[in-house]
Amino acid sequence: MQLKSDFLIIYVFGLATMGLVMGITCVVIPRLWFFLERAYRVFMEYTPIIYQSEDRLSPVSKSRLSLVARKTLVLDMDNTMITSWFIKSGKKPENKPRIAHDFKFYLGAYGATIYVYKRPYLDHFLDRVSKWYDLTVFTSGAEIYASPILDFLDRGRGILKSRLYRQHCIEQFGMWSKSVLQACPDLSNVVLLDNSSKECSSNAGNAILIRSYEVGSRDQALINLLPFLDALRFLKDVRPMLERCTRFKSFAQ
Numbered sequence: 001m002q003l004k005s006d007f008l009i010i011y012v013f014g015l016a017t018m019g020l021v022m023g024i025t026c027v028v029i030p031r032l033w034f035f036l037e038r039a040y041r042v043f044m045e046y047t048p049i050i051y052q053s054e055d056r057l058s059p060v061s062k063s064r065l066s067l068v069a070r071k072t073l074v075l076d077m078d079n080t081m082i083t084s085w086f087i088k089s090g091k092k093p094e095n096k097p098r099i100a101h102d103f104k105f106y107l108g109a110y111g112a113t114i115y116v117y118k119r120p121y122l123d124h125f126l127d128r129v130s131k132w133y134d135l136t137v138f139t140s141g142a143e144i145y146a147s148p149i150l151d152f153l154d155r156g157r158g159i160l161k162s163r164l165y166r167q168h169c170i171e172q173f174g175m176w177s178k179s180v181l182q183a184c185p186d187l188s189n190v191v192l193l194d195n196s197s198k199e200c201s202s203n204a205g206n207a208i209l210i211r212s213y214e215v216g217s218r219d220q221a222l223i224n225l226l227p228f229l230d231a232l233r234f235l236k237d238v239r240p241m242l243e244r245c246t247r248f249k250s251f252a253q
């Protein structure tokens with residue numbers, strides 16, 4: 001009788017252990033795998049790429065680069081490189097972002113103080129791309145507003161000297177629009193980086209759309225673009241690549 005009851009206990013204990021092992025296999029392991037896969041994806045996709053302080057090109061790459069023309073990168077300002085906040089004189093700063101601004105100035109013509117927030121990694125981005133491209137800033141903002149901001153972003157480096165403002169925009173379908181031809185007459189050697197899909201579609205084949213910068217967000221859009229911009233400068237004509245990589249070709253058609 002004692003033997004039978006011992007056997008029953010061992011049998012029940014064995015079944016319970018098997019159930020536990022199967023439970024862990026079916027529930028815990030898939031969840032753990034999902035977590036590890038997600039962590040790996042975040043690590044692979046969002047870890048910023050750190051460039052060396054100098055370009056270390058192989059002799060083959062140097063020779064390849066010498067065969068193509070140096071390209072022009074046209075940079076939009078608002079919501080691409082910075083976001084600004086206007087606060088009218090005598091008004092309370094309602095809804096102003098609660099993070100520290102990078103620069104502020106008083107603009108008498110608007111009767112407002114302008115707070116400027118740089119997009120994360122902007123300085124590093126400008127440092128890098130100014131070595132690869134001739135830079136031109138093209139903003140549809142007024143010159144009196146944009147000029148002090150660009151002076152601040154340039155920090156005396158002289159890399160943002162070439163500037164186009166609202167008065168350089170062209171009228172298209174009753175709206176002001178940018179044309180990269182204003183910055184470089186050779187369309188095979190010019191790239192526009194802009195947060196506006198309208199501007200990108202009117203410069204189809206020469207544009208890269210970047211999402212608008214929201215103040216305070218953990219944004220890595222600029223640094224993530226560096227490998228692509230690095231590769232683009234080796235091409236004879238940027239348009240076939242940009243048409244393949246953007247959806248604006250069909251948009252324009």
Ligand SMILES: [Mg+2]
Nearest residue numbers: 076078079195
């Ligand atoms: Mg913009």
